């Protein structure tokens with residue numbers, strides 16, 4: 001039997017904080033309707049939310065491309081912003097380049113990337129200075145291994 | 146009672162099909178069909194929002210009539226802490242409690258007393274090593290059900306203790322048996338409720354659990370009878386035993402204060418609760434040990450089956466609390482020892498009511514269809530189709546309980562197309578005639 005899969009596409013507007021998080025909350029709703037294990041939904045929703053917010057705040061907006069099949073969800077958050085200078089440093093808890101303004105809005109604790117690492121089953125970040133960043137998150141719906 | 150008994154029901158005759166309620170429902174549990182509201186049973190959490198919002202009073206709560214007590218020889222009233230401030234402040238707590246004797250009861254046991262035990266046990270839970278935080282109060286049954294249908298990841302955060310109502314029922318029965326020597330089968334205990342949610346939790350308890358309460362009588366239905374007896378009630382019996390911390394449970398923030406941790410958060414109003422729970426689920430709420438969450442705005446004083454305005458009631462409660470505080474000289478009441486029966490042993494399971502299909506492949510097909518239908522809808526969320534939003538209509542269509550033409554815009558499109566087709570056909574003349 002051919003396995004079905006779903007492809008979803010969302011735009012992530014730059015600097016629009018009112019709409020930031022819309023894509024991940026739509027995906028969350030979809031996973032609930034598919035009857036995915038709530039613990040897995042949480043993993044996918046939080047890691048996608050963090051990547052989405054980063055694209056809004058640091059990446060100048062971009063796109064989310066999401067593929068869902070019976071076993072897993074693959075989330076790609078793509079922006080053509082400034083890229084991440086030092087990825088290793090950025091992955092550390094508490095590291096942030098967020099401005100005071102952003103911090104006043106409740107972001108910029110430097111926890112986004114560490115949270116992605118914690119919740120995603122697989123995390124891949126391709127980034128190039130001046131070109132942009134592609135974050136790929138995979139969350140499996142069933143216990144692996 | 147079946148799994149899906151609900152106290153909240155519809156009075157068909159009064160419903161005008163106005164769609165006010167469908168938008169207010171926090172679990173999208175109401176649809177309007179054939180001009181009448183319908184409650185989707187498995188989604189309803191009995192929060193009472195629809196009772197409050199319905200301009201025609203067509204949503205009602207099923208509770209027991211006072212005559213339910215006639216089935217028992219020894220009748221004990223369990224007044225909710227929210228009862229006292231329904232009456233004018235000239236009536237003290239003891240007088241209100243004594244009035245129960247005049248309307249057919251043999252004893253009263255204040256639920257506020259039981260609330261003190263629950264507070265004490267919660268305090269102990271909070272100090273336990275490895276306990277999952279934030280702990281979320283399980284006292285409001287609408288909140289427990291909200292978690293069951295919308296926040297499954299928070300099920301393990303719920304306080305595993307019986308609610309003050311259940312604890313009061315057990316303690317009152319035990320006391321009657323031990324102190325008065327009454328046969329347990331002759332004892333009936335009746336909760337005097339501010340809400341429908343409590344009635345449901347008695348008639349259809351959460352999984353694997355039975356209630357110790359024998360009947361639920363609404364504050365609203367008993368109010369006038371009590372009022373008529375307040376003047377004559379004799380106050381000689383000292384029935385007001387609960388301490389101020391138990392009384393405060395009636396108000397939002399009261400349980401949190403009684404539990405006494407510095408890091409508690411009290412949230413009231415079902416829609417506010419949802420925002421807070423979303424934050425907890427997304428790990429966005431830090432440093433909170435305990436969450437008191439109440440479905441009603443203002444806490445139980447704002448319950449849909451109370452009579453007094455919630456803000457008036459709040460100000461009155463303060464007086465009852467101050468009086469009790471004075472008696473206790475501001476100190477916490479010393480509690481008698483209590484036993485294991487306060488621990489909640491029932492199972493709370495996730496109810497995936499939003500799932501489209503148990504087979505994921507099928508669910509994906511339906512979801513695809515849903516997205517397609519949704520993208521063709523106007524996105525106005527007008528409610529004229531009887532569903533709370535365009536997305537909900539799309540969902541209903543794939544579930545097979547609604548049609549695309551339920552949307553008046555879609556219907557109009559169809560009619561326009563048909564008209565165009567008719568015109569086209571009309572212009573055609575049969576070949577024999579041309």
Ligand SMILES: Nc1ncnc2c1ncn2[C@@H]1O[C@H](COP(=O)(O)OP(=O)(O)OP(=O)(O)O)[C@@H](O)[C@H]1O
Pocket residue numbers: 050054055057058059079081082083084085090091095096097098106107108109110111112113114133
């Ligand atoms: N898409 C991106 N484009 C450019 N820089 C990024 C991007 N994502 C992350 N960064 C850089 O990495 C840093 C750390 O990111 P991280 O998400 O961990 O923390 P934050 O966004 O600063 O704060 P928080 O996520 O806690 O609100 C950011 O401050 C930013 O400098």
Ligand code: SF4
Pocket residue numbers: 192193284285286287288339340341342343439440441444445446447448449
């Ligand atoms: S807040 Fe109180 S009155 Fe309102 S539903 Fe919950 S328990 Fe009932």
Ligand SMILES: [Mg+2]
Pocket residue numbers: 050053054108111112113
């Ligand atoms: Mg971030």
